[in-house]
Amino acid sequence: MVTTSLYIAGRGFLYKFDPRAKLFTLLALTLLLFLGSNHASLWLLNLAVFLLALYSTNFKQSLQPLKTIIFLVIIMILFVPLTYRDGTVVIKIGNFTVATKEALFNLNLLVARFLGITYMATLFIWTTKMVDIQLALRWYGLSYSGTLIVTLAFRFIPSVADSFQMIQDAHLLRSASDSTSSKRRIVDVVPTVTAALVVALKSIPYMAMSLEHRGFGRDNKRGSYRYLDPQFGLWLHFLIAVVVIGVAYFAFNIF
């Protein structure tokens, strides 16, 4: 069974990196990705993040974020050049300008940023347990209810994805003897998605019931089973975060 688990057990420094410092690094690097326009630095950062994903998990797993967004990347490649009509023509079919130098420049920038953000956010979620994300968000001042909503949403998504997978499997077994055309197969996606939505919607009241039954809403002070306990102290982790961000900052040369 394909289980869409958010946290992926793996190896390496990222698993030991304190989630508060990791979250700070993620946000700072995301900002740099938006501000930076140095193409070589953008792709270098992407390569570093990909290698980190590869080291932390495995080759198949490290390609997963790319697989998820590949359709959107193709759409970008097809349509972004058409939105930049002025500038030096690079590709031309007859009288029609397919791509200009400026268009390719912007396309490269967009794709690199999109890939970078996707990989960094995915890597953060893969290497950080949901309870640790919750504790980090609380450390940054978010209320318990707020952090619970965020983490439950992240838990709910894979649970719905699991149901979708089961429904898709059931659908596959029912339609296996059909000599279906591609068009038919696309049409048949609709009932599968509908069934997944029905299962997802049905699960919402159950989740609410379970939360209340498990004491969410009580006015006593809440206990905490988990604590963040970074190796060698939190300050060291933040120092590492600052160094990583600093190196990236100079690499982007955004002054």
Added chain:
Amino acid sequence: MIEISELSFAFKDYQEGNYKPIFENLNLKVAKGQKLLILGVPDSGKSTLARIISALIPRHVEGEISGSIKVNSLDILKIEAWELTDKLTLVTQNPQEQLLMTSLVDEIAFPLESLGFNQKEIEKRVVSSLKRWNLEEMGEVNPQETSGGERKRLLLATTEAIDADVWIMDEPFDDLDYKYKNLLAKRIKESDKTVVVFASRYIGEYKGVFDSFGLIKDKHIVVDQKDEILKLYEQESERSFVTTDVKLQKLHSKTLRVKDLKIVHQRFSVKADNPFTLNAKDFYVESGEVVALVGPNGSGKSTFSRVLCGLDPYLDGSISIDGKVATSKELNRNVAYLFQNPDFGIFLPTVEDELSWSMRHDKQKAKKVANEVASLFHLDLKDNPTMMSYGSRKHLQAAVYYILERPFVIIDELDSGVTYAAAYEIISLLRLRGAAIVIITHDQEFAKSLATRQYVIENKEVIEKGEYGDN
């Protein structure tokens, strides 16, 4: 301890637009320390009553309620569910509905954190309850990656960790294997808690556990001596379906055979050093026969089934049909798999749509066949599957595969949540066309009464355990 007086409850029926009564002037008293088993045929209102006592209905499900319910003198109709966390614990029939967190440890810790316990106390309770239910090595595993039985054990471990005075349990023995059924029976019997267990059938493990017995009948609860209740229950469960005179026809003869199969299955939330593996040296099933596949919780029964019907890959070995190695597509076409949860297999607005779907290119034939099959499986063509009862959804799921005429059918925990009578009927109907049936069950009595042979999963191996005897 629990006192219900003149309870009436009616669900909002969204199809009809009116309210459908489930209970009318129901009365029940459960004394401190009492162990009460309440039987009821599927859809008699067991889960609804369990949730009403737990203050979750009608808060989360629209309905009209009147009467009074008191737990430890607390008026359930006037309090919020979270006020009961340390006083009453509910175990639902489908454990998936109660899971909130991303590891077993955090699932158990969540209610303890809500109750404000300190870390030391939470750790003590988490460790001891995990150990009791033999889950200590799975503490960091995501519950989504566990089997149905393991999830049920997680809920039972959570119940023990909270240590409330009242345990309300809806089909708690479902999904558990023999070992854990006995453990649960022992825990209920030996505890000083007030325990109410709702069940849709009487199984051998209940013997000597309960001191009082009830039956939900005609929107009331009848409490009486065990023998009287069992007699009444027999009458009720026979009444809940119409028997079908089944004549077994062996229309075709096919054999599904597995040779030297090796399956490797990875859990993502824990390290890959020790992945789940399963081997099957020689497994076969032939047209017309019923074979049982049994094994402890988490042993890989569902994983094996998914591989048999071509949904998941295998590492080594072969699966063949009539001596020819089958591709995953051929397995998809020949081996049906009735998931434990019928909702995964049905997805259209009406029963007629569901039954006609596989013949959607020939509307005339579809209508004729849908009519015949609906009558055979006691279904109403106009019904909306999502609004139908659990038992009816199970019938619909089976009816869909009956139409598809798959030569091999795997049925996962059919006996869970339906009466024996209904389960026998579904299997009999599926055998009408000579299908070979593999039933996955934890209920040895049920397996014995149907299957001619059994396979057991032991120490990561699927092994044939011989014949049950003539059936």
